[in-house]
Amino acid sequence: MTITSGPESSLDVSTDPNVTEKPQPEFTLRAIIPGLLIGCLLCFTNLYFGLQTGWISMMSLQSALLGYLLSLAPGFPKLPKFTAQENVILQTVAVATGTMPLAAGFVGIIPALGLLNVEEDGQGPLILGFWQGIGWASAVAFFGVFLAAPLRKQVIIKENLPFPSGTATAQLISVMHNETPPSLRHRHPRSQPQSGEYTALSADDPERLPPSTQPSAEEAEEADALLSRSELKRSASEGWRALAWSFLASAVLTLGAYFLPVLFFIPVFDIFYSGLASDWLWWFSPSLSYVGIIMGFPITLSMNLGMLTGWAILSPLAHYQGWAPGPVGDMQTGSRGWILWVSLSIMCAESVVSLLPVVWEAILLLLPHRQKPAEDEDEERLVPTKWWAWGLGLTALLGVGGVWAVFRDEGGKIWAVAVGFLMGGVLSVLGVRALGETDLNPVSGLGKISQLLFAVLQPGNVVANIIAGGVAEAGAQQAGDLMQDLKTGHLLHTAPRAQLYSQLLGSLLSIFVTVGAYDLYKRAYPIPGPSFPAPTAYVWLSLARLLRDGSLPPKSGVFMLASAGLAIAVASVKVYAQRRGYSWAKWVPSGVAFAIGFLNTPSFSIARLIGGIIEYMYYRRVGKGHEGIWLIIVASGFVLGEGTMSVLTLVFKTLGIGAVTCWGCQGGICPSC
Template sequence: MPRRMACSQRGASSGKNDGRGSDQRLVTSSTSSVGPSGGLMSPTGWDSHDGDDKINYTVDETAAGERSIGSRDDELLDITRPFPDLPAQPDEPARFTIRAVVVGTVLGAVVSASNMYLCLKTGWTFGASLFGAILGFAILKPTSNFLPKFLGGGYFGPRENVAVQSVATGAGRLSVLFEGAIPALYRLGLLSPTPKEDFWRLITFTAVCAFYGCFFGVALRKFYIIRLKGIFPTPTATAVTIRSLHAAGLAGDAMRKAKVLVSTFAASCVFKAISIYAPGVLWDWNIAWWIYKTTRWKSIIAASNRGWYIELTPAFFGVGMLTGLNVGLSYLAGAIVSWGIIGPATDHTGLTVGSPSKGTPDIISYKSLDLEDPFNKPSARYFLLWPGLMILMCATFTEVAMNGPALYKGLKLLVADNMKRLPTSQHFARAKDRADAFLLREDHEDDDPAPQHERVPRWMWASGVTLVIVCTCLVLGLQYDMNVGLSVLAVVLGFLFSCIATQSAASADIAPASYCGKASQLVFGGVTSPGHYSLHDKQLINLVGGIVATGAAAQSTDMVSDLRTGYLLGASHRAQFYGQIIGSFVAVWLSVGLFLLFTSAYPCILDASITDCSFSTPALGAWVAVAQAISLSSLPIPSVSGYLAIAFGVLAIFVVYARYKLVPARWQKFIPNLSVFGLAFMVPTTQYAIAMAAGAMVTCVWSWKFKASYGRNGYAVPAGLIAGEGIGGLIAALLEITNVGGSTYGSAVGCVGDTYCG
């Protein structure tokens, strides 16, 4: 008799999977639904199922040790092979349609705008796959029943639903390039004074980064999905969700889930747009300032100066609901340690300095990164930046290293698989055969089940890769003065990090795209260390090379993840490929346009001298810090900050190692998430940590007391809150540019220093 247990995200990503095609099956039913997934909301460039958040399916362990994953019912699905069709499911001859492209593009645009807003705020991004799948179903399923065919009517099935979410993913993900890497070019003065002057330069550069993923992803599909049988937990959850929605049709939970998502989206959007006219009352509750203004109690103002206040942000309340209690409390713990303990201690001992307000000297800012002497007189934000960055990098790369055996075997087999095509590669062929025997064991059914007409021909993706490489060399050479050797190195690193990120996503649901960019920065720092490069050239090459690696890793992982969803549902991966191409084309123009919009409405994003800013841009600080540390002759790191960084880095490595090797599985959910713990050091305010912790606690109670309701709406509510605030923030930026926003007509009531705080 199988033993059933709840499948937590940490269980899905504990690193025990070695990449082999073990017997793994998904138990589900036509009425089940998949709940929240940790990989949907993550620090930019770092997607992970970490914490105690649950997917609404269970793991079966038989007496023989075989592993099955599923919900509480009777249908058994093998998640290493395509799912069988639903009962009475008609054929879908048209799986790539105009309606799928239009709806997917619109949904991707919503996600892109939300991500641009969120990642500039705190460095978090919102996955487009489940959002696109659910809303795509909600829009096209009912309209397909009553509209004539020439207006988009006709049968809408799960495979076309995959095409919708593929377009949405392609259109919604490129904001990862603008969360810190590209703004860092302007913060360091390496490009024109304003992004508007570099519009076409940004377009061409974003384009070459965008299309890497489309072509690299297709090239990696057969290896990671079919041969290696990677699990990809989040795409698997998306496939189950799509199957469940179409099994239920327009009845019951399927449409109710969509209605809840749309309702919360609309409410969140309207609330954010209205709040800019009274931010001190509707948005920011700075209780410490209110007490100080009433009583003139000087000690209480210290809490306000350190960024301790409540923000009624639907998005980050929703983030906490999605990521779960472990991530939410880890983020809050990081804020307490950094801005509640270390920050005040460094100020008290004179290690850091603040900037008093001219009108009210008791109001002191510790957020500045525009410092005359960062080594001797750093701000608390600059001081905490280095420990936070060290924690992030050590935790992420240790996580990848703990999955090293699967990564090594996968890359070794990938090399052998390609070397076998050479006439003099018998040694590699034997190595490949041995790897096949180890990885696939007795399962040799690794042939592509897709019919020939649904596959992407080799000439198509190979010519695409070649074209992108040529265009990359031209763009980097003509616009950024990088020679051919450096351009080729950027391409090679991009492909290498694409493989690493995809392997990590396949085995552990971790895609460290942004940190692949940091590793690329280190490589280019070594290459440009000879003295004939100027400081300007070193920093420019460093950042541009890192951006190429980040874009390639992020887009490739998204493409392969989408192809995994399509593989399970029997969708045409040629249709998905076309969808990703179209989505990426739209994303290039959309992401650059959104970046120009936000930086025009909020100049403080790129200007470090403006200390009071609605966007804290923690990722920007990290990119700038790495570029400066590598390119300058001496590291501008305060001594005590450096010692703390080393200590916290060692702690991060030990904690991640202990979670994998020392801590029993049942206790792993209590191990803090060091990546978000470190992120809190880099965000100079704490309201997001408070909101996330509150959202996580609400979800904990909700899932415990009202399991059925949580199973139906556990994803829809937070997804609507997150996307809604993102679009509301976009509306607010448009209002600012047209001079009818809060800065013109808003009230400063409740704001610190009686200065408008929207």
């Protein structure tokens, strides 16, 4: 089936009222196949970084950029012209394929189950085989997709929530395809924006544009001719070179670090105090992919503030006070495991505060005086009500059956699993609204709320508790990803039905890619282990154990309460500032980013800060229009270079090809030994 875009999607409208524009293709093979290929690469990349740091990226900007560059490559079908709508479909497929490692819990939930032991949990480790992994991923991969369709009309059409990443992706695509920027498209003529409306930024003036500006024919023509054909070819050629060089630099450095680990574990801080690298895990990793160029300067500041608090203050304090007497890097007896509890309290507190206004708005929507939103798409381009209704019902039934088939009664009674899916649906709605307003999908916090509920429904069952959190996380992740994509599609007039097909197709392929990739990593490395610590696995397991027996490491409870109180105060200020539209809201520390600084070793946060500074300085000098694309290209090359090379080093590891020398390995971490 081919989904086509309607007549509103083109800027070249015939002046003859009796002539209608020929619909442009959207859901096409030349959009789907590159999207799947890019998504597979992103899937490996996200699994690699997720197991290392607990942090993955939606990568919608990178997917759209790569798709556009591929469309200009020799051999790509040129007729008809590759459209912006096809690029939306391409990035929707890629995102669905690339984010499954988080949605299906392979960077947290599944490694956590492997950490179980009989003494503490009453249950030995649960190591899923390949087909068990397929069963689990299939059970949770589609439920959240059908949750997004009924929410679209409310949060995108009526309330017009910002969904900043989705809007930024639409802006990037409009710039690359030389179409009128989304900020100039007024699908519903009106003089003033509605409450909560977000106006996308202009390609030429990314900072301000009057929301009531109406484009003239000349402006539309000018926007459609931003670059001449020769300039377009030259820009594409330069873009490929920038991507190739950044990819090559990151790949060579990654491969070199595999054979010479000291390249990624440079003990630069030992000049201040001997042993900071080996004993306290303070080293510098010049990984180009860790440089968070696209993450944003304010977020990297929050992350480093958390890193300094956790690793420079609390970690030495816990160790020297005897509260965590083991080796610093030990998650059970060392200070890394001790500060994990403080991180957990911050995450939970931030999640609760950030969700409270979302819950209030959701309650208000149930009031009878609320006007139903009017749809702006043709009926044949929408997802029919019976589709998403049947989809929700069938995926919930298959999900409950699939989870029970994989884990049986170890994962909880079948009725409790059903309650878990119901809870996941409710929490996903909250996650979508939070994502739309703040660009942050609090999937981890939503999963922990589900864990709290299951501490009552299935007391003492650690496995059921973790799985319940995983179901909620999966639903929120999938619904949020598709909603961001639907925002992009709405701004660029892409059929929601075509995007639903894209999400389902990408998710289906990614089940096998994610499970296969995880199985390869598991065969080559211990997970969690020195090379892939899977820090979020300990967060899931620690909360489940706390809810089971209430035991905490010495003195950690006092610090958890204090940090939770501070997190609530800071999060309240941030939420208030965001909802009032204050520009300084972005500089209020993010609790989630702050907590991530606790989970990962300092090298991760330091590299991210360097990238944040580079991004801040670059955009101050050149802005975020056409020139801003180059930063995205270079950052994409860095991430994809290391992610791709990780597959090769995985093959080396499997074949027994190791490092030339293990000199420089720090804290027991050596990727090739």
